[in-house]
Amino acid sequence: MIILFGPPGSGKxxxxxxxxARHNWRWLSxxxxxRDLHDKEIMREMEEKGIVNNKAVYRALITALARAKDVExxxxxxxxxxxxxxxxxxxxxPEHQRNIQCIIKIEVPFEEVMRRLTIxxxxxxDEEIIHRRYNDxxxxxxxxxxxxxxxKVPVISISGMGDVEDIHHQLDQELKKCLPK
Numbered sequence: 001m002i003i004l005f006g007p008p009g010s011g012k013x014x015x016x017x018x019x020x021a022r023h024n025w026r027w028l029s030x031x032x033x034x035r036d037l038h039d040k041e042i043m044r045e046m047e048e049k050g051i052v053n054n055k056a057v058y059r060a061l062i063t064a065l066a067r068a069k070d071v072e073x074x075x076x077x078x079x080x081x082x083x084x085x086x087x088x089x090x091x092x093x094p095e096h097q098r099n100i101q102c103i104i105k106i107e108v109p110f111e112e113v114m115r116r117l118t119i120x121x122x123x124x125x126d127e128e129i130i131h132r133r134y135n136d137x138x139x140x141x142x143x144x145x146x147x148x149x150x151x152k153v154p155v156i157s158i159s160g161m162g163d164v165e166d167i168h169h170q171l172d173q174e175l176k177k178c179l180p181k
Contacts, residue, residue, distance in 0.1 A: 001149040002175070003076045003096050005145070006106030007137045008130065009059060009116040010160045011167060015106065016077045018168050019175075030057060030078035033064045036136035065096045073179075074098065086144045090151055100153045103145060104171060108160035110134050154178045 006012035020027035
């Protein structure tokens with residue numbers, strides 16, 4: 001299993017989808033996994049709070065991992081979001097015959113995130129919200145990567161600056177260093 005981290009606008013979902021397509025792996029975006037459940041309560045939580053309770057997220061991920069049992073690698077995008085989720089993931093993976101092989105952090109400076117998200121033009125992409133989401137990400141990612149480092153999971157940082165193919169090539173090269181042959 002590979003975990004992709006990056007601030008909003010870093011391109012982590014694009015990179016995760018490219019990796020999955022190129023290697024015949026499974027990309028699991030927590031948001032997409034939750035939407036695919038078509039659960040009215042979960043959809044309401046997502047719309048009202050922008051976040052879903054952990055029990056629902058865990059159930060959704062267990063289902064998604066079970067569906068991916070015959071896939072060589074899974075790429076997690078958007079999970080874990082906090083230490084509680086990271087601990088749950090480490091504890092739950094043996095049941096699915098998986099382990100976390102590495103974490104890839106896609107680094108993008110705030111100014112570039114702001115530029116990208118402003119161009120994207122979603123209604124919830126105003127400067128104050130973007131700044132808050134970026135800071136929330138920074139606070140979350142350091143705690144999780146410290147925990148995962150203690151669990152002996154390699155953490156690799158790559159630059160998210162440049163064109164999609166250059167970033168993907170760099171990501172692919174770094175993955176070769178941490179994945180078993």
